[in-house]
Amino acid sequence: MSDSTFGKKYSSVVIRDAILIDGRGKPPYGPVDIVIEGDTIMDILPVDPISLKRYPEGWSRPDGEMVIDASGMYVTPGLVDMHAHIPFDEVLCGPMGPEYAYKLWLAHGVTTVRTCGFGTDEKLIEHRRMSKENRIVAPRLVVLGSWPATVTTPQEAREEVHRLHALGVDGIKVIPRPHVGEDVLRAMAEELRNLGMKAGIAIHIPQNSVIDALKASDAGGDRITIEHTYGIPQAAIPGTQSFPPDYNYSNEIDRFRWSGHVWMEADRYPERVLNVLDAMIANGTTWDPTMVVYEINRELELVKGRRWHERFTLPSLLEHWRPTPEYHASYHFNWKTSDEVAWKGKYRIWMRYLKTFFDRGGRITVGSDAGFMYALYGFSTIRELELLQEAGFHPIDIIKMATTNAAKAMGQDRLTGGIRKGSAADLAIINGNPLDNFKVMYGSGLERYSEDKTEVVRGGGVKWTIKDGVVFDTKAILRDLEEYVEGMK
Ligand SMILES: [Zn+2]
Numbered sequence: 001m002s003d004s005t006f007g008k009k010y011s012s013v014v015i016r017d018a019i020l021i022d023g024r025g026k027p028p029y030g031p032v033d034i035v036i037e038g039d040t041i042m043d044i045l046p047v048d049p050i051s052l053k054r055y056p057e058g059w060s061r062p063d064g065e066m067v068i069d070a071s072g073m074y075v076t077p078g079l080v081d082m083h084a085h086i087p088f089d090e091v092l093c094g095p096m097g098p099e100y101a102y103k104l105w106l107a108h109g110v111t112t113v114r115t116c117g118f119g120t121d122e123k124l125i126e127h128r129r130m131s132k133e134n135r136i137v138a139p140r141l142v143v144l145g146s147w148p149a150t151v152t153t154p155q156e157a158r159e160e161v162h163r164l165h166a167l168g169v170d171g172i173k174v175i176p177r178p179h180v181g182e183d184v185l186r187a188m189a190e191e192l193r194n195l196g197m198k199a200g201i202a203i204h205i206p207q208n209s210v211i212d213a214l215k216a217s218d219a220g221g222d223r224i225t226i227e228h229t230y231g232i233p234q235a236a237i238p239g240t241q242s243f244p245p246d247y248n249y250s251n252e253i254d255r256f257r258w259s260g261h262v263w264m265e266a267d268r269y270p271e272r273v274l275n276v277l278d279a280m281i282a283n284g285t286t287w288d289p290t291m292v293v294y295e296i297n298r299e300l301e302l303v304k305g306r307r308w309h310e311r312f313t314l315p316s317l318l319e320h321w322r323p324t325p326e327y328h329a330s331y332h333f334n335w336k337t338s339d340e341v342a343w344k345g346k347y348r349i350w351m352r353y354l355k356t357f358f359d360r361g362g363r364i365t366v367g368s369d370a371g372f373m374y375a376l377y378g379f380s381t382i383r384e385l386e387l388l389q390e391a392g393f394h395p396i397d398i399i400k401m402a403t404t405n406a407a408k409a410m411g412q413d414r415l416t417g418g419i420r421k422g423s424a425a426d427l428a429i430i431n432g433n434p435l436d437n438f439k440v441m442y443g444s445g446l447e448r449y450s451e452d453k454t455e456v457v458r459g460g461g462v463k464w465t466i467k468d469g470v471v472f473d474t475k476a477i478l479r480d481l482e483e484y485v486e487g488m489k
Contacts, residue, residue: 005103005137005477007470012037014064015075015429017047023077023403023418025396028435034075035062036425039469043421066471068464074433076399077418078111078139078426078467080406081381082288083202083227083367086113086127088120092316092371094488098127101371102138103481104312104378107443107474109428109462113139114367114410116173116202116227117146125168134470137477140426142199142410145169149177154187161191171199171410178208185211185219192223198411200224202288205231207241207259208249213285214276222284225365225409229289229350230259232280233266236273241265252331256297260342263349273353281362286409289354291347291391292384293369298343300335303374308444311482313376315489321374329372351391358393365409366402378443385438395435425469432460443478 012035019030035043045051047061086101087093093100105113115124124143131138145164151157164172172188188201200223203216211219212235213226226232234241241262247254266273280287296303309318323333358364366388368380375383381402388398400418407415414424432440439446439460446460465472 004473005480007134007137007467007472008066009134009470010065012064013066013068013425013466013469013471014062015068015070015427016061018070018073018075018429019433020044020419021074021076021396021399021435022420023400025400025404027396028074031071033062034419034427035064036466036469039425041419041421041423041425044419068429068471070429072431073463074430074435075419076109076428076430076434077403077415077423078428078465079109079381079402080112080114080366080410080415081105081110081368081370082114082225082365082406082409083116083290083369084113084377085117085369085371086115086120086124087371088123092320093314094316094484096484099137100314100481100484101377102131102136103477104376104443105139105381106137106378106465106467106472107462107477107481108378108382108441109430109465109474110378110381111139111426111428111465111467112142112406112412112415114142114144114199114202114406116144116369118173119146121145121164121167121169132468137472140467142171142412143169144171144173144199144202147172147174151184152177152180154183157184157187158191161188161195161197165195165197169197171197171201173202173204175204175206176209176211178206179210182211182215182219185216189220189223200410202227203231204228205234206249207234207255214279217280217283217285220283220285222286224283225286225288226280227288227290227367228294228369229263232276232287232353233262233273235276236266236269237262238269238272252329253333256331257339257342260297260339260346263346263353264342267349274356277353277357277360277362281357281360284363286363286365286405287354287357288365288367288409289350290367290369290384291350291387292380293373293375294343295375295383295387296332296373297335298340298347300332300340306374306376306379308376308379308442309374311444312379312478312485314485317371317376321372351387354388355392358397363405363409364388364401365406366398382438382441385434385441389438395438399434425466427464427466428462429464429466430461431463443474
């Protein structure tokens, strides 16, 4: 690994002349100088012409060991990716291993990643520590423990929560087995609360589960985040979805093909959908939709052909995503026009209800589920922001979802305030305005005209990512990643 990718720790950092998006859903303001000492934001000083007149005579602008000129740039809180699986498998990511994914996230301003299992809890706890000590190039990790398939009773669930707590995880990721009921979930949530495991429970509700989003929300309340969209339309449809007689849940083509129709069917019962959403809102349950990972279902060739794959996606990952019955989510055999049409319809309805959920007071977060179905680490987090904009949200609200909403859902107290005095120094310094165009955050940059309009130049990108006061030069990280991918071809 080249040294330039490593984060640098300074006694103090001053970011000068930035336009600030604080992550609390308020409009941007600036320019400001942001003062960081150690791992904490110490001050935010407006330096626009009007504010400058209000400082006492003799006042001078703050100085630091490291001064970053952010004129023309926007600063947001570090983004949080709420749904991620860390690739430890060398077959997938080569000798760089998980750092390949970590670096891609950091290069996109992602400073916190909530890991959703499976089976690598000990390694992740170790990485969480190493990231905190700045010994690896990685975002802050919030580790959700892997829930074993063997637990079927409330008593076993309580014991299992204690075991995971002793192991040191922050919360739990669960995909309930078909016959496991909400009594188990209720016991989990109760025990989790007792033990103060603040990161809560991320639940992926399979279509063949006896639990749906309504039952999960009632059982887990504000300690639950509903992942993806599973369980929500299912809770609204009276009885079962209209599966064909030969449907088999274990056949992934069946599963994903018919998942394309579920929202259309639920939408025939709008009042029932609203009841589910209102119950989630009343219970304080978060919705983490991860729309980006399914995007391939509505436009297979387009998503496969994203231009960043050439520079930043490992050949081994591309190989893994090709249709094969052996891997989860690599099911695009004979994917049909009709499947894409169904999924396009599904997204329209899904997005409409996401907006309704938000409008009625629900909390939404940003997760990617990267590593599957051509959703590349980092890039897919930004793409999720774009999809939320497509769903009708204001970019200011989307930044809030990706930052302070996530912090609240995970009980990360030092991040819940966004960019303000006393918060953790987790920031993304962006060469452009993400509220105008989220594409400025892509690591592959943005093509635009040169000043004199005679040539096309590459601009944009997150320039610096700061995590716990540690400063990462994202351009150096991207160069390193590009070389790595090239070398693996
Ligand atoms: Zn997942």
